[in-house]
Amino acid sequence: MQLKNQVEWALHCSAILAGLPAGRYLATKALAELHGVPKEYLSKALQGLSQAGLVESTLGPSGGYRLARAPAGISFLDIVEAVEGKGRTFACTEIRRNNPCRPAGLCDSKPCAIARVMWEADRAWRDSLAGVSLADLAVTLKEDIPAELWRKTGEWVAERT
Amino acid sequence: MQLKNQVEWALHCSAILAGLPAGRYLATKALAELHGVPKEYLSKALQGLSQAGLVESTLGPSGGYRLARAPAGISFLDIVEAVEGKGRTFACTEIRRNNPCRPAGLCDSKPCAIARVMWEADRAWRDSLAGVSLADLAVTLKEDIPAELWRKTGEWVAERT
DNA sequence: TCCTTAAGGATATTAAATATCCGTAATTAC
DNA sequence: GTAATTACGGATATTTAATATCCTTAAGGA
Numbered sequence: 410m411q412l413k414n415q416v417e418w419a420l421h422c423s424a425i426l427a428g429l430p431a432g433r434y435l436a437t438k439a440l441a442e443l444h445g446v447p448k449e450y451l452s453k454a455l456q457g458l459s460q461a462g463l464v465e466s467t468l469g470p471s472g473g474y475r476l477a478r479a480p481a482g483i484s485f486l487d488i489v490e491a492v493e494g495k496g497r498t499f500a501c502t503e504i505r506r507n508n509p510c511r512p513a514g515l516c517d518s519k520p521c522a523i524a525r526v527m528w529e530a531d532r533a534w535r536d537s538l539a540g541v542s543l544a545d546l547a548v549t550l551k552e553d554i555p556a557e558l559w560r561k562t563g564e565w566v567a568e569r570t
Numbered sequence: 571m572q573l574k575n576q577v578e579w580a581l582h583c584s585a586i587l588a589g590l591p592a593g594r595y596l597a598t599k600a601l602a603e604l605h606g607v608p609k610e611y612l613s614k615a616l617q618g619l620s621q622a623g624l625v626e627s628t629l630g631p632s633g634g635y636r637l638a639r640a641p642a643g644i645s646f647l648d649i650v651e652a653v654e655g656k657g658r659t660f661a662c663t664e665i666r667r668n669n670p671c672r673p674a675g676l677c678d679s680k681p682c683a684i685a686r687v688m689w690e691a692d693r694a695w696r697d698s699l700a701g702v703s704l705a706d707l708a709v710t711l712k713e714d715i716p717a718e719l720w721r722k723t724g725e726w727v728a729e730r731t
Numbered sequence: 732t733c734c735t736t737a738a739g740g741a742t743a744t745t746a747a748a749t750a751t752c753c754g755t756a757a758t759t760a761c
Numbered sequence: 762g763t764a765a766t767t768a769c770g771g772a773t774a775t776t777t778a779a780t781a782t783c784c785t786t787a788a789g790g791a
Contacts, residue, residue, distance in 0.1 A: 410573050411778090412660050412688075413748065420684045421665055436767065445668025450750050456769065469758025470766045485687055498659075499573050504582055507606025510722035522710040523581045526646055527573075530698035537691035549683040561671040572747095574779065597736065611781050617738065630789030633736045 415454035416492045418446055422455065423488055424550060425566060426464065427480040427543040433570040434466070436473035443566070454492055461491035471570075480543035486535055498534075499527035576615035577653045579607055583616065584649050585711060586727060587625065588641040588704040594731040595627070597634035604726070615653055622652035632731075641704035647696055659695075660688035 422440045429435055437455055441448035455474055458464045463483055464474045476483065501524035505517070519525070551559065583601045590596055598616055602609035616635055619625045624644055625635045637644065662685035666678070680686070712720065 410571055410654055410659055411657075411748095412571050414661070414663060415749090416660070417663060417665065417684070420688075424684070434767095438767085443669060444665045446665060447750065449752075452768075453750090459768085466768055467758075468756080468767050468769090470760065472758065472767045474768090485691070493571055496572075498571055499577070500575075502575060502578060504578065504605045504607060508604060508719070508723060510726050511719060515716070515719070519714055522707060522714050523578070523585070525710075526699070526702050526707065527581075530646070530695050533698040534691050534695035537694040538687075541687050546683060546687065549686075553680055553683050555676070558669070558672055558676070562669060565671050572779095576780090595736095599736085608781065610783075613737075614739095614781090620737085627737055628789075629736045629738090629787080631735045631791070633789070635737090 410498065412489070412493060415450075415457070416489055418444060418451055419454045419458055419488050419492045420485065422451070422474075423458070423463070423476070423483065423543055424546055426474060426476050427483075427547055428563065428566070429475055430567060430570060432475070434471065434473035434475050435566060435570055439473070439566070439569040443562075457491045458488065461487065463487055463491055476543070480547060483543045484539045485541045485546075486538035489538055497528055497531050499524065499531060501527075571659065573650070573654060576611075576618070577650055579605060579612055580615045580619055580649050580653045581646065583612070583635075584619070584624070584637070584644065584704055585707055587635060587637050588644075588708055589724065589727070590636055591728060591731060593636070595632065595634035595636050596727060596731055600634070600727070600730040604723075618652045619649065622648065624648055624652055637704070641708060644704045645700045646702045646707075647699035650699055658689055658692050660685065660692060662688075 421444055425440065425443065426435060437448055437452050440455070441451045444451075455464065455466075459466050459474070462477055465477045466472070466474050501521050503521065505511075505521055520528075554562075582605055586601065586604065587596060598609055598613045601616070602612045605612075616625065616627075620627050620635070623638055626638045627633070627635050662682050664682065666672075666682055681689075715723075
């Protein structure tokens, strides 16, 4: 079980968009170049963010994407779900119904006990992701990344904005 | 991103093995029949449990599987990892290294900040799964399942043990 | 001796991930 | 107005993982 690589791409792109000069857009081409990933395929991930209402887009030269909300209002979970979907990672196929001892008409009052445990773990995962925003990430990145690289990247992006 | 259906099967089978008369073995054939899943493929999941040391097996008629430890000593996480592997659900491909502004020799002192957040969520998921044992599950199942079905299933299994 | 079983390797089938390509419509720069 | 640039969506490969099935081997029990 692996998350799609588009999740990683979307998170990195969102981090860049969070650092954009106010009101400016950045095109898929620049984001693809910056991260060294195929432009056409990255585009699908960005379209996912757009459909989820996390980013706004505009056409034409100087077009591209920008965040639709303040970085503090966008969580990792928002981005992960925009790309991966909101479905649970554990699918219960109700194999308990295949029990040959089971009477024909029996209706279950609750979801399968095993599924409940798996879903609770899923919830813990989502809660953890919901607890970190792009604003939080920006703080960490600023601490992690060498000042010189941080500055140069900001300039590189600003030139293409 | 979906867990394999073998995870569901392995969990249901483990629950049955947890209720087995002491020392007895139950064969793949019976487990497959009880859950309505293909015997040959279920066998792969059970081999995973065996390799992880969660169950013991024996050959010949009256052979099959039984738990290697008390139900209280086997967690959901043990079973999930036996089937899915212990790898993280988020793979960091280090796309930060593709930044064209990055100096050639730069070494990163920490894992990528984005990966750290994703891995922390992964840990929350695993912690949640580690907190529930087969003994806990047995308690819940006994509450959930109608007494008559519980009894009949126990008998069905005992006959094949 | 014969039947049953787990184990593991080989192979086939199906679905999902990972792309690539192209047409369309909107927007901007000139 | 014209040309360049862009997001968007649909169509279509290509690759990889999931989902099986089949067969052989070796061990255990009747």
